[in-house]
Amino acid sequence: MSIASRLKVGVDVPWVTSWSEEAQLGVAPCPSVDGELAVGQATKPGVGRPLYSRNHLFRQRKSVREMLCPMCGKPTAQGDRWSQTATATTAGELRTRGFGPALPAEMADDQPLLNCGAIAPLHRACADASLARCxxxxxxxxRTLKPFPKAWVIIPLWIEAKPPSPLARGVPAVSFLQLVGVEDR
Ligand SMILES: [Zn+2]
Incomplete structure (x- = not known):
């Protein structure tokens, strides 16, 4: 039987975090990536125990696509988007690492970027709270909070889907979305 946790989603546990009762599902067209094939996951936040090291697949993609704060799950506005874990990089560096196809061809190699990985920017208040708690x-x-720039690129991370999904015969499917901010020049 699954037990509702006393921990509150969005307060004690980040909204984007997976819970033990949220089983990974097969591959199917997913609205979070405009109907492309993506790996699904059951949705039961707050049931069982939180798996802090694992983002929920659907909520993670939604957070990046819709700029939802991974802590509280609410939309962030430009000017209140912050990242502690992002690292500075350049378009050239990402191209060297094989992410070239996801970047606009006209983007110069020396374009400064802010690589947020799979973590969408947080509200300032949520970033401060998670820094204090986590x-x-x-x-x-x-521990510096970096402001997230006005422009960004989303890089889908693909995996090879495997049976039992009938859709999945070596078909690439999206797992998580990587977020890269494009700094002003
Ligand atoms: Zn928030």
Missing amino acids: PHLGGMAD
Whole structure:
């Protein structure tokens, strides 16, 4: 039997975090990626126990596509988007790492980018709260909150779908979405 947790989603546990009762499902067309094939996951946030190291597949994609704060799940507005874990990079560096096809061809190699990985930017208030609560974030050497730029690129991370999904015979499917901010020049 699944037990509702006393931990509150969006307060004690980030909205984007997976829960133990949220089983991974097969591959299917998903609205979070405009109907492309993506890996699904059951939706039962707050049931069982939180799996802090695992983002929920659907909520993660939704957070990046719709700029929802991964902590509270509500939309972030331009000017109140912050990242602690993002790292500075360039278009050239990402191209070297094989992400070239996801970047606009006309983007110069020296274009500064802010690689947020799979973590959409947070509200300032939510970032401050999670920094105070989360031992992992609090222990990071770089505790500076970086402002998220006005423009960005989304890079789908593909996996090879496997049976039992009948759709999945070596078909690529989206797992998570990677978010890369494009800095002003
Ligand atoms: Zn928030």
